[in-house]
Amino acid sequence: MGWFKKHSYPPFWNEYLSSFDNHSHQDLHDFRFVVFDTETTGLNPKSDRILSIGTVAIMNENIIVSDQLEVYLKQDTFNADTVKIHGLLKTGKLEKVSEETAIMEFLKHIKNAVLVAHHAAFDIAMVNACLKRLGLPNLKNKVVDTGFLYRNTLNSSNPNLHFSLDDLSKQFNIPQHDRHTASGDAYITAILFLKLIALLKQKKVKLKLDDLILPKKRIGLL
Amino acid sequence: MNTIALRISDFLKQYPPFNMLQQDQLLAISGAVEVIYVEPENFVFKTTEPVKSVFYVVREGAIGLYREDTQNLVDECDEGDIFGLxxxxxxxxxxxxxxALEESIVYSISSDLLEEYITSNMEANMFLMKSFASNTSFRQDDTWQNPISATFISDFNDAESITYSKNPITCHSNTPIQEAAQTMTTNRVGSIIITxxxxxIGIITDKDLRVKIATGNIRIEAPVTEIMSTPVITYPETISVAEAQIAMLEHKITHLCITKDGTPNSALTGILSEHDILVIRENNASILVKEIKRCQSSVELxxxxxxxxxxxxxxxxxxLPINHISKIISAINDNITKQVISLALKDMPTKPPVDFAWMSMxxxxxxxxxxxxxxxxxxxxxxxxxxxxxxxQHYFLEFAKKITEGLNTVGFEYCPANMMGSNPKWCLSLSEWRSQFKRWITHPDQDHLMLCTIFFDFAFVYGDKSLADKLSENIFDAIDSHDIFLNYLGLNALNNPPPLSFFRNFLVESSGEHKDQFDIKARAMMPLVDAARLLILSKHIASINNTTTRYQKLMDLEPQNKDxxxxxxLSYEDLLxxxxxxxxxxxxxxxxxxxxxxxxxxxxxxxxxFKAIKSVxxxxxxxxxxxQLM
Structure with missing residues (x-):
C-alpha cells in the first residue's frame, strides 16, 4: 500500500491501520481476541445488509464483559423473512446508527485484535462488503473460525463438515441465552472458543496463534 | 447497551449478596465481570500465588478449595457460591x-466493585460477614483482622416500627394559650399541635407552659403562636424506633410530628413522643409477663x-435478631411455667414437706x-x-402431675417419652439424682449418653435454686473423676446424621412419615447443640445452657478458635x-x-x-x- 493512497482514507481507517504497526507475539496470552457476530438481512454479502454487530473481547483466556460492542444499524434493505430469526425490525425501538458510524465504532473497538466468529468467513465478508461501500479496503485482522477449530479437534480436514452454533453449543453444554442476537451469539461463541482452546491445548501443549488461524484462502469463501 | 451484562445480572440476582443490591448496582457489577472457563483439574488460583484483586462466583460446575497440597479439600463451591473473598x-x-472439580465457568469480579457496591450495602455486607464466619477455611490465620465488621454493628432492636398516637390533639394558630392548656388538660396529653x-405549623409542650407562661413572661390570653416551637420536625408514618430516637437527639426535642408524606406540607396524622418510645422499649413482652402473674388458671395462661x-x-x-427473640419468648415460657407451678402449689392440700426445685430441660x-x-x-x-x-416422693409426684397437666393445658404437650417430673424415675431426691447422674457419667452407654444430652441442659425454673446448683457441681465432680466421659460425649456429638451427601446434596429422610424431607433438627441443629454442650462442660461452666451463649463464651475462652x-x-441463629x-x-x-x-x-x-458443623x-x-475411639 503506497504512502499516497494511505492518506486518501479517512482518519478512523488510518488509526485502525496504525494499530497493526507492531506485533511479533506468538503466545496466545499476548493477544486480544474479539469474538463477534453479525445479524443480517440474509446470507448474500453483496445484496444483504448487517442489522447489528455484537462483540466481546477475550484477554488471557478471560471473557472481558466490559470490553464489548453492541450496535444496531439503520438499513434501507429489509427482509421480512429473517425478522423471525433475529427479531430486528426496520424501525424498532433500539437506537440505530448509520452503517458508516457502525463500522467506525467497530474498527475503533477491534483495533488489531484477532477476530473470532463462528463461520467467520460470512461475518468477515459482510463487514468487508460494508467497507467496500465506504470505499475502504478489507479488514486486516487475523481471523479464527470456531467451526474450523472444532474440525481441528476432530482431526478432520474435510471442509464439508459443517457444524452450526446450535449443534456445538448443545454439544459443549453452553446455555443458549439470547440466541440470534448478535451479542448473545458472540458470547456463546466466546465460551465455545475457550472450550475449544482448552481441547486443543490437550493435544498440543504449546498452542500458538498460527494453529488457530483460518487459512487465508478460506476467507471470503462461503 | 450490553446484553451480555444483562444476562450475567439475571444470573447473579438469584444469589445473595447480589440479590440485595439495587438493579443499577448489579448491572454495573455485571458489566465488569470477566468470564473464566476452567477445565476439570485446572486451577483458578494456587496457594502462594499473589492474591489477584478479584473475587469469584461460580456460574456453572464446581470449584474445590484445597489447603496447601491438593490433598486436603476444605470447601466446595457450586452454582452461585462465592470464593476468593x-x-x-x-x-x-x-x-x-x-x-475445578468439574468443567466450570466462573465469574471474576474486581475488588473495587466489591467495595463500591457490596460492602457499602448493609444487608449485603452482613451476608458476606456471615459467609466469612461460616467459611472456616482460614481459621488458623488469626492474624486476619476483619476490616468490614465494624460497619455492620448496629442495634437491630431498633428496627421495629413504632406505634404512635394517631389522634393528635390540635388547635388553630389564633387559639389563646389558656384554651390550648385546657384542651391539653381535658385530653390528658403533654403536647398540642398548632395546625x-x-x-x-408548631407545637406547645408542658415545658413551654412551665418556662414561658408560669414564669409570667407571656400572658395566658396571648395566642398560641406566641409560645409555640416552630417549625415542627416531621417524619413519615414508616419511621422506626431508631430513626425516631436519632431525630429527637439530633433536634433536642421530645415530640415528632407524623405527617402523610413526612414533610410539613402534608396533613398531620399523628404525634410521637419520647414517652411512646419508652413504652415500646419496655416491650409488649413485659406486659405479657405482668399479665401472666395475674392469671388464675391454666386456661387464662x-x-x-x-x-x-x-x-x-x-x-x-x-x-429482629433471633437471639433476642428467643430470649423474650423463653422468658415468657418460663414465667408461664412458674405461674402454672404456683397455681398447682395452691391446689395442693398441704405445703411441700421439704424444699424442691423444678427444672426444665x-x-x-x-x-x-x-x-x-x-x-x-x-x-x-x-x-x-x-x-x-x-x-x-408421693407428695411431689402428685404435685408434678398437676404441673404437667397445667402445662399441657397451656399448650406444652406431654412428653411422649414421659420425661417429666410426674414420672417416678424423674422425681427424685438430691442424693438419688446425684447417684443417677454419676452412674450415667461412669457408665456412658448409648442410653446414658442420650439421657445426659437431655438432662444436662437443665435450667432451674421454680423452687430452691441451691438444689439446682448442687446438681451442677455434682456433674462436674463426676466428670472430673471420669474424664473419659467427655470423649464418649464427643463421640456422641459426632453421631448425628450429616446434612449433606458427598455430592453436596441435602440428605433427606429415606422412609417414614417424613420421607424426602430434610430433618433440620437432627441433621443441622443438634450437631451444633451437642458440640456446644460438650465444649462448655469441658470448661466447667454450668450456668450457661443456651447454645448461642455457649458459643459466645467459648469465643472468649478460646480466642484461637474464635472463628x-x-x-x-451465627449458623445456629440462622437455623433457629x-x-x-x-x-x-x-x-x-x-x-x-x-x-x-x-x-x-x-x-x-x-x-x-453446614460448614460450621463440619468445622466444629x-x-x-x-x-x-x-x-482412635471410632
Whole structure:
C-alpha cells in the first residue's frame, strides 16, 4: 500500500491501520481476541445488509464483559423473512446508527485484535462488503473460525463438515441465552472458543496463534 | 447497551449478596465481570500465588478449595457460591488452591466493585460477614483482622416500627394559650399541635407552659403562636424506633410530628413522643409477663401463650435478631411455667414437706424453645430420712402431675417419652439424682449418653435454686473423676446424621412419615447443640445452657478458635430462625423441611450454615482424639 493512497482514507481507517504497526507475539496470552457476530438481512454479502454487530473481547483466556460492542444499524434493505430469526425490525425501538458510524465504532473497538466468529468467513465478508461501500479496503485482522477449530479437534480436514452454533453449543453444554442476537451469539461463541482452546491445548501443549488461524484462502469463501 | 451484562445480572440476582443490591448496582457489577472457563483439574488460583484483586462466583460446575497440597479439600463451591473473598481482604498470597472439580465457568469480579457496591450495602455486607464466619477455611490465620465488621454493628432492636398516637390533639394558630392548656388538660396529653389547614405549623409542650407562661413572661390570653416551637420536625408514618430516637437527639426535642408524606406540607396524622418510645422499649413482652402473674388458671395462661405466638410472628416479620427473640419468648415460657407451678402449689392440700426445685430441660432448658414443643422437665427434692422417702416422693409426684397437666393445658404437650417430673424415675431426691447422674457419667452407654444430652441442659425454673446448683457441681465432680466421659460425649456429638451427601446434596429422610424431607433438627441443629454442650462442660461452666451463649463464651475462652465458634453461633441463629419461620408457616414444629419449597437462596443459606458443623466436629474429633475411639 503506497504512502499516497494511505492518506486518501479517512482518519478512523488510518488509526485502525496504525494499530497493526507492531506485533511479533506468538503466545496466545499476548493477544486480544474479539469474538463477534453479525445479524443480517440474509446470507448474500453483496445484496444483504448487517442489522447489528455484537462483540466481546477475550484477554488471557478471560471473557472481558466490559470490553464489548453492541450496535444496531439503520438499513434501507429489509427482509421480512429473517425478522423471525433475529427479531430486528426496520424501525424498532433500539437506537440505530448509520452503517458508516457502525463500522467506525467497530474498527475503533477491534483495533488489531484477532477476530473470532463462528463461520467467520460470512461475518468477515459482510463487514468487508460494508467497507467496500465506504470505499475502504478489507479488514486486516487475523481471523479464527470456531467451526474450523472444532474440525481441528476432530482431526478432520474435510471442509464439508459443517457444524452450526446450535449443534456445538448443545454439544459443549453452553446455555443458549439470547440466541440470534448478535451479542448473545458472540458470547456463546466466546465460551465455545475457550472450550475449544482448552481441547486443543490437550493435544498440543504449546498452542500458538498460527494453529488457530483460518487459512487465508478460506476467507471470503462461503 | 450490553446484553451480555444483562444476562450475567439475571444470573447473579438469584444469589445473595447480589440479590440485595439495587438493579443499577448489579448491572454495573455485571458489566465488569470477566468470564473464566476452567477445565476439570485446572486451577483458578494456587496457594502462594499473589492474591489477584478479584473475587469469584461460580456460574456453572464446581470449584474445590484445597489447603496447601491438593490433598486436603476444605470447601466446595457450586452454582452461585462465592470464593476468593477472604484472600482479597487479607491480601498477600493465596492460602488455598482453587481447582475445578468439574468443567466450570466462573465469574471474576474486581475488588473495587466489591467495595463500591457490596460492602457499602448493609444487608449485603452482613451476608458476606456471615459467609466469612461460616467459611472456616482460614481459621488458623488469626492474624486476619476483619476490616468490614465494624460497619455492620448496629442495634437491630431498633428496627421495629413504632406505634404512635394517631389522634393528635390540635388547635388553630389564633387559639389563646389558656384554651390550648385546657384542651391539653381535658385530653390528658403533654403536647398540642398548632395546625393550619391540617398541616402542622408548631407545637406547645408542658415545658413551654412551665418556662414561658408560669414564669409570667407571656400572658395566658396571648395566642398560641406566641409560645409555640416552630417549625415542627416531621417524619413519615414508616419511621422506626431508631430513626425516631436519632431525630429527637439530633433536634433536642421530645415530640415528632407524623405527617402523610413526612414533610410539613402534608396533613398531620399523628404525634410521637419520647414517652411512646419508652413504652415500646419496655416491650409488649413485659406486659405479657405482668399479665401472666395475674392469671388464675391454666386456661387464662393458654391465652397468653397464644398472644406470645403472635408476638413471635411479629418479631420474625420485623427480622429482629433471633437471639433476642428467643430470649423474650423463653422468658415468657418460663414465667408461664412458674405461674402454672404456683397455681398447682395452691391446689395442693398441704405445703411441700421439704424444699424442691423444678427444672426444665432440653430446648426449654436451653432457652431455645420458640415454638410450642413437648414439655421436658424433672423435679428434685431435698434429702429426707429413708422412712419418709416414699411419702415425700408421693407428695411431689402428685404435685408434678398437676404441673404437667397445667402445662399441657397451656399448650406444652406431654412428653411422649414421659420425661417429666410426674414420672417416678424423674422425681427424685438430691442424693438419688446425684447417684443417677454419676452412674450415667461412669457408665456412658448409648442410653446414658442420650439421657445426659437431655438432662444436662437443665435450667432451674421454680423452687430452691441451691438444689439446682448442687446438681451442677455434682456433674462436674463426676466428670472430673471420669474424664473419659467427655470423649464418649464427643463421640456422641459426632453421631448425628450429616446434612449433606458427598455430592453436596441435602440428605433427606429415606422412609417414614417424613420421607424426602430434610430433618433440620437432627441433621443441622443438634450437631451444633451437642458440640456446644460438650465444649462448655469441658470448661466447667454450668450456668450457661443456651447454645448461642455457649458459643459466645467459648469465643472468649478460646480466642484461637474464635472463628469456628462464631461461625457456629451465627449458623445456629440462622437455623433457629429458619426452623421457627418454617414452623409458623406450617403450624408445626418446623423440624421437617420440604426442600422443593425452598428458594435457591434459602438452600444456599442453609448449606452455608453446614460448614460450621463440619468445622466444629473436626475440632472435637481432634481434641478428643476420637479417631482412635471410632
Amino acid at each position: 477472604r484472600a482479597l481482604i487479607r491480601q498477600g498470597n493465596y492460602k488455598l488452591t482453587a481447582k 393550619d389547614n391540617q398541616k402542622p 393458654q391465652q397468653i401463650r397464644m398472644r406470645s405466638e403472635a408476638l413471635l410472628k411479629r418479631y420474625l416479620e420485623q427480622d 432440653g430446648s426449654q432448658g436451653r432457652h431455645e424453645q420458640l415454638l410450642l414443643t413437648d414439655q421436658d422437665n424433672f423435679l428434685v427434692f431435698e434429702d429426707v430420712e429413708d422412712a419418709n422417702y416414699e411419702t415425700t 469456628i465458634y462464631e461461625a457456629c453461633l 430462625h429458619f426452623r421457627t419461620k418454617q414452623g409458623l408457616k406450617h403450624s408445626d414444629s418446623g423440624r421437617f423441611i420440604d426442600l422443593q419449597q425452598l428458594s435457591k437462596a434459602d438452600r444456599l443459606e442453609l448449606k452455608s450454615s 466436629q473436626e475440632l472435637i474429633q481432634t481434641r478428643y482424639k476420637l479417631s
